């Protein structure tokens with residue numbers, strides 16, 4: 045049984061902030077199959093295409109039949125905890141600071157035995173469900189939880205190291221004028237966030253949904269025009285040390301591609317808002333977040349981007365917009381690498397067209413802003429890195445994996 | 458496929474057991490320790506370095522060197538060379554290979570040597586870089602190293618067979634008593650069962666006195682034919698039998714037995730002796746619970762009876778079952794790969810009657826075992842050898 049975590053007390057400004065450390069990071073190249081699984085919240089093991097046997101740890105040939113055809117495949121999560129131990133004097137800084145640390149050996153029903161981090165409610169001899177999680181070094185690790193839900197399950201100390209649960213954390217939603225931003229504020233508050241800061245550009249200009257934002261307890265409307273470097277820097281000077289999760293809801297959608305537009309003024313706006321806005325936010329808030337990766341219960345944990353799935357494959361009808369999103373996607377990988385030493389996760393949510401004004405002419409299915417908000421919360425709770433929200437995003441992902449050229453031709457219509 | 462009969466080790470002997478006394482930390486390199494062991498071998502055997510025509514080396518901390526680099530480093534010109542990276546099984550494996558080499562006359566005198574240094578960060582670096590499976594699937598889980606891995610094995614073994622910490626502690630306490638007679642043991646304070654039980658936990662159920670102390674040191678011996686030893690006037694022990702096994706019982710969900718259990722019949726049959734005939738036994742004691750497992754798997758008692766065996770016997774030098782007479786790795790220290798050699802080298806001294814303060818009276822038949830390489834969830838390598846002194 046886990047005691048619920050307590051709300052963190054106000055921080056003593058005189059105390060040194062404990063700097064983040066990374067758990068051991070080296071992995072074999074093949075082992076990054078688990079990284080992919082963990083990023084998306086899937087549980088995958090290598091499975092031999094010749095004899096069907098599952099294998100773990102990552103191998104280059106099947107230990108049952110020596111076939112080299114070992115593909116990562118979704119695997120059953122059930123196992124039994126055979127034995128546990130508590131490491132009390134680990135040899136590495138990250139674990140020594142967090143000792144005692146509990147691990148165990150799990151026999152999976154599909155065959156392999158897996159050394160795993162243990163949720164506190166796991167008991168020897170009892171069934172567990174396994175997942176791969178991204179640890180503070182950004183690497184995949186196996187994590188065993190009890191088969192069923194237990195009280196305050198998400199408050200487990202070791203589990204919370206793997207996730208970015210909004211509970212008791214302070215969240216900054218960058219754009220409160222957008223529907224996605226407004227829904228995100230509501231969802232994050234409902235998920236237990238202590239404070240949600242929400243950015244609004246030119247706050248004297250009224251907007252739909254403004255009352256709802258201003259009336260909510262624990263929501264602070266702050267002034268931010270992400271495209272303006274000084275605006276971002278000013279806000280960071282004010283709240284930068286209190287942002288545990290940043291949700292980048294910058295939104296700038298315009299139809300059109302290249303030849304039917306004249307000049308670069310719209311493209312420049314798209315770049316200003318989406319790409320340079322991202323850079324401004326990263327430079328203003330990133331360094332402090334990276335510093336605060338081990339700062340107690342409300343340490344800094346995650347950066348969330350909402351990206352169009354057309355960042356992955358250009359949709360000519362919104363061609364320039366797709367390109368601005370591709371630029372943001374590329375930049376997110378840079379940000380992920382640079383925030384990694386702080387243990388900060390960068391989560392990208394890919395969506396198809398959202399049910400907002402700027403996609404008015406696009407036929408359904410479209411993604412409801414509320415669905416995106418709920419995905420943000422579940423992704424943070426699961427500690428994910430990639431999410432595909434809605435049917436269009438999921439379909440584009442599958443088609444891209446199956447044949448990128450087919451997707452390119454078919455998006456041209 | 459039918460297993461063929463092995464060729465006996467007729468006329469193969471082991472001589473010049475050498476120990477370079479251990480230190481907790483050393484600023485010297487592994488090569489420095491190995492060099493000292495080679496020097497001691499030559500001095501003790503009364504030979505020239507150029508008489509050594511075979512070399513077998515084990516070390517974790519030689520950096521980018523292997524045996525070949527050492528030949529030039531130490532001015533050795535050999536016609537048989539091996540580097541054995543089998544951790545705690547390196548001594549038995551090295552002995553087996555060297556024995557066959559001199560038997561087939563690929564070499565006349567093989568120097569088997571293991572040595573490691575211990576810098577302040579050596580132990581951590583060895584843990585981090587131990588194996589691919591360890592790097593991918595063990596070390597990122599609490600970085601507990603071998604302690605955590607063996608803790609899982611120990612916990613399962615103790616629960617399965619009803620073994621208590623008192624039972625396991627008897628092994629550690631007896632070895633400490635032996636170590637107090639060994640001037641080179643790093644542990645110099647007596648250890649009571651109460652102190653053993655009260656020690657701080659490291660990785661439950663592994664507590665402080667279940668763990669070896671990493672240190673620097675080296676061990677070595679020479680392998681040759683009987684007539685070579687005679688011509689040199691060297692006292693030598695005859696090699697009667699050996700076994701070696703890797704990745705045994707892969708289908709056991711957790712390790713409750715080592716590879717010895719697979720080959721034990723052959724070990725005694727080849728030597729023509731029974732477990733009861735042995736005068737001294739040197740097991741691989743990286744953890745006392747692994748020693749208890751060896752008492753079972755080496756045939757001194759049945760599986761599950763290890764605790765009872767330990768309760769029924771006195772494991773000290775003067776006891777009815779003299780075991781790890783130098784104090785073992787638990788009390789002498791674990792000098793990396795030299796830890797694999799420690800038991801065999803002490804066992805050789807015992808049957809040659811040169812063990813000095815730890816000598817068991819009238820010891821002439823000895824067994825030494827090795828165990829190593831916790832690659833993922835279990836120790837993969839195991840081996841054992843039986844040898845006899847001139848008096849037998």
Ligand SMILES: [Zn+2]
Pocket residue numbers: 092093094095096097106107108109110111
């Ligand atoms: Zn197979």
